[in-house]
Amino acid sequence: MPDGGGRSVLEGAFALLGAVERIEEAGLTRLAAECGLPKTTAYRLLEQLVELGAVERSRRGYRMGPRIFRLGQGWQPYPGLRAAGRAPARRLARITGASVGLNVLWEGQTLVLDWTPGEDGGVLGRTLDGRAWPWFTAAGKVLVAGAYPRLPLGPLPGSWRREAEAIRELGVAFDREDVAAGVCCVAVPVHGPHGAPSASLSVVTDPAHSLDRLVGVAQQTARTISAALRGR
Structure with missing residues (x-):
C-alpha cells in the first residue's frame, strides 16, 4: 500500500x-523534508x-529507540561469528589486561561487532559495540590486505601495496596512535570456513x-576462533 508520498509504507518507515x-x-x-x-x-x-520502540520522542522531536539498538546487537555478517569469538576474546582480555574487539568490514568501514573492555579503563575501557571506524585502522587494514577480490574503497595510498604485502606476510597489522592519540592496536585476521579473512581480532x-609482545597471543586466539568457525 503506497503512502501519501507515493512510496510503500515500509519504504517510508x-x-x-x-x-x-x-x-x-x-x-x-525536518524528518519529513529529509525523506x-x-x-x-x-x-x-x-x-x-x-509504539514499536523503533524510535522514541525527545525534547527536539524524535531519536532512535531501544528496540533498534537491541536488534542491531544481533547483526553479524557471518553465522556463528559472535558466538565463536566471545569466550576466546574475553580470555584474551583477561590474559593481557587490554581491550579486545572482534571486527568486520562493512561498507568501507571497520565495524566493531563485539567488544571486551580491558583493565586499563578510561577511553579504552568504554564499550564500543556497534561503533564504526575508518577502514585504515589496524583492524580494518588486516582485512583489506587479505581481501579478494579487491574491495571498492576508492583510491588507495601509493604506499598501501607495500604495506598490504607486509601485513599478509606477517599476519598482523599495527596502529601506533595512527588514528587516535593514546590508542595503540594489534590486529590479526580471523579466517572463515573457506579460508578467507572473515573478521579481525584487535x-x-x-x-x-609493547605491541610486539601481544602478537603471539592474539594470533593464537584468532586461530581458536577460526577453528570454531570451521567446525560449524
Whole structure:
C-alpha cells in the first residue's frame, strides 16, 4: 500500500529510520523534508515507530529507540561469528589486561561487532559495540590486505601495496596512535570456513605497552576462533 508520498509504507518507515540515524535527533518537519514525505504521513509513521520502540520522542522531536539498538546487537555478517569469538576474546582480555574487539568490514568501514573492555579503563575501557571506524585502522587494514577480490574503497595510498604485502606476510597489522592519540592496536585476521579473512581480532592498549609482545597471543586466539568457525 503506497503512502501519501507515493512510496510503500515500509519504504517510508525505513526512510524515516535512516534519517533519524543520520541526524540523530530531529523534529517532524525536518524528518519529513529529509525523506520527501508529507508531514501527515511522516507523523503517522513516526508515531507507529514509537509504539514499536523503533524510535522514541525527545525534547527536539524524535531519536532512535531501544528496540533498534537491541536488534542491531544481533547483526553479524557471518553465522556463528559472535558466538565463536566471545569466550576466546574475553580470555584474551583477561590474559593481557587490554581491550579486545572482534571486527568486520562493512561498507568501507571497520565495524566493531563485539567488544571486551580491558583493565586499563578510561577511553579504552568504554564499550564500543556497534561503533564504526575508518577502514585504515589496524583492524580494518588486516582485512583489506587479505581481501579478494579487491574491495571498492576508492583510491588507495601509493604506499598501501607495500604495506598490504607486509601485513599478509606477517599476519598482523599495527596502529601506533595512527588514528587516535593514546590508542595503540594489534590486529590479526580471523579466517572463515573457506579460508578467507572473515573478521579481525584487535587488541587495543596504550602506548606504554609493547605491541610486539601481544602478537603471539592474539594470533593464537584468532586461530581458536577460526577453528570454531570451521567446525560449524
